[in-house]
Every structure is written in structure tokens, then in C-alpha cells.
Amino acid sequence: MAAGAPRIFVSHLSGVAVFDPTGDQVGRVRDLVVMLRVGQRPPRLLGLVVELATRRRIFLPMTRVTAIQSGQLITTGVLNVRRFEQRPTERLVFGELLDRRVTLTETGEEVTVLDLSVHQLPARREWEIDRVFVRKGRKGSAFRRAKGEALTVEWTAVTGFSLEEQGQGAENLLATFEQLRPADLANVLHHLSAKRRAEVAAALDDDRLADVLEELPEDDQIEILGKLKEERAADVLEAMDPDDAADLLGELPTDEQERLLSLMQPGDAADMRRLMSYEERTAGGLMTTEPIVLRPDATVADALAHIRNPDLSPALAAQVYVCRPPDETPTGKYLGTVHFQRLLREPPPSLVSSILDSDLQPLDPEAELPAIAGFFATYDMVAAPVVDEAGALLGAVTVDDVLDHMLPEDWRESEFHLDEEVTTDGS
Incomplete structure (x- = not known):
């Protein structure tokens, strides 16, 4: 679902069918999983509990949800079918938050939670609960529905949900360092x-x-x-x-x-x-197998859409690799690289095959660390393709991986103590 989309009340998601990109139904939504946070910060929606046809319940992260529309939910098609197990910092919306008694901050009046709304944060992939639909008056029972005014309020207008500041074990630490x-x-x-x-x-x-x-x-x-x-x-x-x-x-x-x-x-x-x-300190051992791979008939617009993926590191998003099918590593014949700056200068309908940098020699998977570092320094690159003898793209080496292996083994430890050293010197 696109950022900035309208909010969705969770009651509308109960039992909604979940489909993969080909249109096959994989299950139905049975609950939502949220992480409460310290104070009045709205909970983060982590994902959904989906019941498969086999009755097994699995966890579907919100990052795998591509659309929520017309009473159905579409996924990326990649599902982990291991049984869902709730963790200490997680709360189930239907199982634990609905029908709960909370307090209106302004008046101190107790109300019953009837529904919650979720929305996707602008320009981000995260989802939050933002509003609470409550009913005033006493809580109803199985035989008598409570009467009273119903209203929708902001999450910050009620108390009784969020984590306490003390006694929350690891939860409080996680909430404190979440950002x-x-x-x-x-x-x-x-x-x-x-x-x-x-x-x-x-x-x-x-x-x-x-x-x-x-x-x-x-x-x-x-x-x-x-x-x-x-x-x-x-x-x-x-x-x-x-x-x-x-x-x-x-x-x-x-x-x-x-x-x-x-x-x-x-x-x-x-x-x-x-x-x-591969040996650890070779291009094959350093490379990632998940660079951006496009076919020759892909357009500049397609390439730009791929590099906008927020899950990609800046180094991997700096260029795309054009190959003949298959599109996943190891690919068909590697044809060349297109740098993102070139993509920004070309008309969106242009084909990536027309703007290839085919002069740049790829790395051999057996190339050793000094040769790889020299390649990056010579050509001012932040990522480089790794291609085998048959001409297939195997992956890409990024500059951060090269630095990780060139720095002293204890460089992380030195970085960890940097702040302490600065504080000591300045005291």
C-alpha cells in the first residue's frame, strides 16, 4: 500500500483473504502484531498473523504487504511458513487490545476500546496505530451490550495501553533505543x-x-x-x-x-x-548475491524504481547491472553497468541497454582483496560487478565490505570506545 494512503480500521482486516502476486489465495488475516512503546508514542505495526489453508498460523511482516484494497491483501509472494510465536515485546491487536478498558486523558473517564486504526507513515515503510475508537459507559457483557457515546480519539488521548517506564525488562531498553x-x-x-x-x-x-x-x-x-x-x-x-x-x-x-x-x-x-x-578475502567471498539486475529491454524508469527501494544500501543503489535472463544471480550473460547518475540524465522511456558502461571490466570471483581495493581506488567506484568465466553475473562487491576486511580486526572495538576516549580526554 502506498505511503500516504487512508487509514484502515483493524476490524476491516479481520478474516481478509491474503493473495500472492499471481492471484492465488494463501490464507486469511487472523490478527495484527504491534509493538507498544514507552509513554504515549503510537505502537508500531510489525505485521499480521495469517492462517494458511492447513490451519497453521504464520507471521507476515508489513514489509511483505504490497497492497490492501477491496477486502483483500496482496503480498510479495515470499512467505515464511514457520509457525507464529509471539515475542515478549509484541501484542496481538484482536487478542489483547480490543475490548480493553482504557482511560481518556483529558477527563479521566474509563472507556472501552472498540476498534483501532492504522496508517502508513509518509515516505516510510513503517505502519503505526494512530487512532482509537472507544465507547463511553460501562463495559458490556455477553447478554447485554453497553450503551454510551462512541467516539474516535488520537492514540495520545488515552492511557492504559503503553509500556510502563519501569519493570519492563528488555522492552524498555528497546523502546528507548528504537530510533x-x-x-x-x-x-x-x-x-x-x-x-x-x-x-x-x-x-x-x-x-x-x-x-x-x-x-x-x-x-x-x-x-x-x-x-x-x-x-x-x-x-x-x-x-x-x-x-x-x-x-x-x-x-x-x-x-x-x-x-x-x-x-x-x-x-x-x-x-x-x-x-x-569462495575464500573469504576474494571477490566471491565478499560479494552480495542480491544486486539490482535488469534485462536489456528494461527502461530508465524501471531502473529508477528499483534504486528507490529503501531496503537497499546506498552502495548497491548506486548502479544497476544489465544481464540476459535469468534475472537472479547467477544470471545470463552480463552486458554492462548503468550508474545512477546516468539514469538521472536520461529520459524515463529510454532503454537501459542504450546507456551501458560496457568498458568497465568486472571483477573475477577469485580476485584477492588488494586487487579489489585497487580497482575501487582507480575507478572511484562504490560497488563493482563480479562475473564468472562464462560471463554470468554472480553478485556485486560494495566498498563497505572491502573496508571491513582492510581495517584492523579490532576496528569495531576501537569505534565502540571512541566516545569514551573523547569524554575522558575532555574531562
């Missing part, structure tokens, strides 16, 4: 005790934990992953950038690697195995 960048939250986690670190990691959603793990030192990564249930550990690895996940898997014992790989989606597991087959 931190992954690298900054990794800094916080690094300095916690092992017990506290495990509690916070368990409470983070998969995507957030994946982002944070990518920023942590290797020892912390292994420790946190080892304390997760194997199924969840596999989910988190799938949510990580493929090259980072492969690096982490490569540090685990072989039997543990195989158990986790067997729990992953086949396509993700295949990417992991392919990346792990």
Missing part, C-alpha cells in the same frame, strides 16, 4: 552483559536483529546466534545481507552450519553455500 541506527544499537549491545544482551536480542524483530548483527564484532555475533532457537537463527540469517550471513555461518562448526542451512529457504541456502565456497 538508533543499527551500528549505534550494536554499540549498546556490545557493552551489555551477556545475559542482558541475549534478552534484548531475543526481543528484537528478525529484520532489526539482522541489521544489528551485521554491525557487531564476530564474537558477539556467534554468541547471540548461539542463544537463539535454531529456527529463529535461520530466519535472522535469511534477513541478513547474504555476504554477512555467509561470513557468520563460516565461523560456526560444520554440523551447526548444515542444521541452519537445512532450516533456511532453499534459495537463500543456495546463496549461502555458493558464497561459502
